[in-house]
Amino acid sequence: MKIPKIPLAQSIILLCKAKGIKHIVISPGSRSAPLTIGFTHDPFFECYSIVDERCAAFFALGIAQKVKHPVALVCTSGSALLNFFPAIAEAYYSDIPLMVLSADRPKYLVGIGDGQTIDQENVYGNHVLYSANLKLDIDFEGKDLINKKEGPKIFKKMENSLERFLDLQLSVERANEKEINKAMNISIASSGPVHINCPFEEPLYETIDDYSIKANSEEHVGSDELVTDKEINEFARIWNESKKRMILVGVNAPNDFDRELLNRFAADKNTIVFTKTTSNLHHDEFFPCIDKIIAPLDHEGFLELQPDMLLTFGGMIVSKKIKAFLRGYQPKYHWHIDAKKANDTFFCLNKYLKMLPSEFFSRVLPLVIPSETEYFLKWKNVKRQREEKHNKYLKSIPFCDLKVFDLLLPSLPKKANLHLGNSSTVRYAQLFNMDRSLKVYCNRGTSGIDGSTSTAIG
Ligand SMILES: Cc1ncc(C[n+]2csc(CCOP(=O)(O)OP(=O)(O)O)c2C)c(N)n1
Structure with a gap:
């Protein structure tokens, strides 16, 4: 060698x-x-x-x-x-x-x-x-x-x-x-x-034929900062007291997360879980197309949707509309969960728990009191109505950008890795329910229009 x-x-x-x-x-x-x-x-x-x-x-x-x-x-x-x-x-x-x-x-x-x-x-x-x-x-x-x-x-x-x-x-x-x-x-x-x-x-x-030196691989010494039970209990207390609960998931790598935990968390029909195409999380009761829900809302609608408590995890948020909504109609409480950092995207972050979302949900789940809220049922109904309108509209329009997405997305091979380009591509994709077997990526860290093709090839 x-x-x-x-x-x-x-x-x-x-x-x-x-x-x-x-x-x-x-x-x-x-x-x-x-x-x-x-x-x-x-x-x-x-x-x-x-x-x-x-x-x-x-x-x-x-x-x-x-x-x-x-x-x-x-x-x-x-x-x-x-x-x-x-x-x-x-x-x-x-x-x-x-x-x-x-x-x-x-x-x-x-x-x-x-x-x-x-x-x-x-x-x-x-x-x-x-x-x-x-x-x-x-x-x-x-x-x-x-x-x-x-x-x-x-x-x-x-x-x-x-x-x-x-x-x-x-x-x-x-x-x-x-x-x-x-x-x-x-x-x-x-x-x-x-x-x-x-x-x-x-x-x-x-060159030489064999190594002339030795190199020692040192182990990483991590910090032992731990989220305390007191903090978890405090979250559960506010969460259980809140009538309007919202979870917003940002960019999340495929298989990064124990979905079962979030599914159980959301199964109570008391929480609106807004996901995005790049969240790579799916459940029948989630709300995957954020813009479709909020784009037609007026002041009254926004007031109805305004959460008491907002829980966020994952990376960047694509939708400009949800950012504008939550900045204008801030929740009373906003907690963010991430092992590394927190962005105060809506200028109202109260608490950041430095931990993996999976760990958070497994610790919080036993403390959450099951309930069914009007808030959830109302917006579930809105989701259904929007879905019907969306499908009707797509049938009525001529060949155009939106139509291409409608035709293209269902024809993608199952389990494919899909790398979306910035910027209209990722936004159009948000409007459709993706096949759940797809693994979706997009360079949303800096939202550069450069490098998408090279990243996809990699
Ligand atoms: C490196 C970089 N340069 C410029 C921009 C600003 N920018 C955002 S969207 C856009 C237009 C993109 O046009 P196109 O690639 O045709 O995509 P589409 O119109 O489908 O979004 C530009 C110039 C950016 N995000 N990143």
Whole structure:
């Protein structure tokens, strides 16, 4: 097997292997050759060669959406890594694990007029969960020279020069190993993008037959913040007291969630559960087409729909109408459940419970008192009426955008992965009841119209 001679490249490859990061999307370049050589010669890795960095990053995003584990992106120095940025931002806002491995020049060649060089450290700023700026290996070529009693200048006259040299190199390896571990662990645990900047010195193409270093994979140390029983009880108390209860589900990856729990929660016929095409959750008593329900409402209608308590989970909300409605007719209580973060989308968030929705529902279910509310029955009736009107309207219109969706959606193969484009595509799709076996994705983190096709291919 061909192994890159550069120790830093070896550390990265060994740690990717140790953490099960096997999908590697590679864009062209010489500076990144140590990584390209290492990944492509090891059958553990599934490597993809994509020349254009912007497409490469979205392609990697598509794989990561599906496998829910970091996908590595390899690129050379200079503007290459800037072309990853749109997909990095999407990954950041959609909680998708991506790992940029950007090759860089050694520091002494940055800012002195060397070619294909930019200031790469921390280049993604606030849009990554972590930036690891790795250290250059200490002239490991020199190691052989020291053996030949010649040695690099700095070590020449030192006593025990080989030992000192090796010590220094070892401390660089340990420091790099720690940083790589940290970045990879954060990407895995918090499901988001990280950047690992890797300075490589020439020669870049030299290989050896076996690894010359070892790399320790460190475990992630998580925080032990726990949602208390008191908080869960408080939720249940308000929920049980509220007459008008609404759940709004944002973008939710397929199979991300124990549906049975939510089904049991909603089976009481006392809660309006608004889902979206990209929520990937289905139940006969849910309300999947939000806009169809609320678009015709006037002030009186909005007042009737205004919930006492709103519970939200999942990612971004597509419908502009529901956002406008809940901002204008705010619930008394808004609680959000997410393992990572909360958006105060409606400017009335009272409480954020940092936990997985599945865990939340399993703890809350035994505390919820079953009931059937007029609120639910009224809006169920509205849903049925809207459905009838929708079907009648579709029969009456000539061939047009909306008609295409009506014809196309039922003809999709069962269980297909459907990646919707922004922006009218995802909105039209919202108006139809999707086949429940479909797995629906859309880049709603930043709602970019770029990269949809590459993501779908990934
Ligand atoms: C990268 C990016 N550039 C610009 C926009 C702003 N934008 C939103 S929708 C849209 C028009 C999209 O047109 P098209 O791709 O034809 O899709 P459709 O009209 O079907 O929505 C634009 C320019 C965006 N969301 N993302």
